[in-house]
Amino acid sequence: MNETTAVNATSTTDLKSLGGKYLTFALGTEEYGLGILKVQEIIGMMTVTRVPRIPDFVRGVINLRGRVIPVVDLRLKFNLEAQEDTERTCIIVVQVMRAENRVTMGLIVDEVSEVLYIEAGQIEPPPSFGSSIRTDFILGMGKVGNKVVMLLDVDKVLSTDEVNAIGQVV
Numbered sequence: 001m002n003e004t005t006a007v008n009a010t011s012t013t014d015l016k017s018l019g020g021k022y023l024t025f026a027l028g029t030e031e032y033g034l035g036i037l038k039v040q041e042i043i044g045m046m047t048v049t050r051v052p053r054i055p056d057f058v059r060g061v062i063n064l065r066g067r068v069i070p071v072v073d074l075r076l077k078f079n080l081e082a083q084e085d086t087e088r089t090c091i092i093v094v095q096v097m098r099a100e101n102r103v104t105m106g107l108i109v110d111e112v113s114e115v116l117y118i119e120a121g122q123i124e125p126p127p128s129f130g131s132s133i134r135t136d137f138i139l140g141m142g143k144v145g146n147k148v149v150m151l152l153d154v155d156k157v158l159s160t161d162e163v164n165a166i167g168q169v170v
Contacts, residue, residue, distance in 0.1 A: 018140050019120030024113040024149055025092065027075055028083075031113065031149045033142060038154045040093040040104065042112055045085050055162060057167035059108060065091065072158065083110070097155050097165050107154075116149070118142040123151065 022033030023042075043064070046072050050060040057076035061068050071091060075083060091106040126138040137156040142149040 005140070012106070015123050015125065015140055018123045018151065019116050019118060021115055022142070022149070022151060023092065024116055025109040026111045026113060027078065027109060028080055031147055032074075032109075033116065033149045033151045033152050034094065035151075036094065038094050038096075038113060040095055042091060043091050043106075045089045045091065047109075049156070059131075062091070062106060064098060064104075064106075067104070069093070069104050069106055071108060073108045074157075076112070077157065094154050096158070098160065098164070103163060107157075117153070118144060118149070126150075147155045 021036040023036050023039050023138055024031055024033045026032075048060040048062055051058070054060075054070075059071045059073045061070055073082075075081070077158070085108075087150045088111040089108065090112055091108055092112065093104060093106050096105055108124055122143045123140040124143065125140055126135050130136075137153050139151040139153045142151050
């Protein structure tokens with residue numbers, strides 16, 4: 001699927017199926033949401049072991065109860081300015097589907113906000129920025145009160161090539 005097809009497929013997603021519970025979190029001043037069923041757990045920041053030759057947005061790996069899992073810094077992945085970890089910085093452990101494999105990974109976020117139920121009628125398709133900008137990882141834009149929450153498809157936040165590159169090293 002090329003970039004244009006991916007963008008068009010996202011814009012035609014059946015928005016009615018997107019209503020449900022989302023774990024919301026902040027990166028800077030922006031709010032994002034992940035489908036609650038993709039979230040395994042939320043943990044406080046812990047020591048991350050850097051692994052050579054992995055993309056810059058991958059902070060490294062952590063030992064989570066005997067399992068080594070990769071940890072992605074979402075600020076860097078989304079081309080936001082790097083920031084020092086704070087007492088609110090945490091890791092959202094998610095299950096990502098790649099082909100028929102389930103991959104466990106951590107996402108470093110500035111702060112977890114809350115679990116919100118977002119009605120299907122509150123969700124609009126993501127804006128189109130043209131075929132050169134990849135937005136296939138955005139399920140929709142949730143309108144909650146006076147704010148907008150970007151609803152992410154965690155399975156598409158990292159491209160297949162990026163997940164494969166991480167898998168070869170980790």
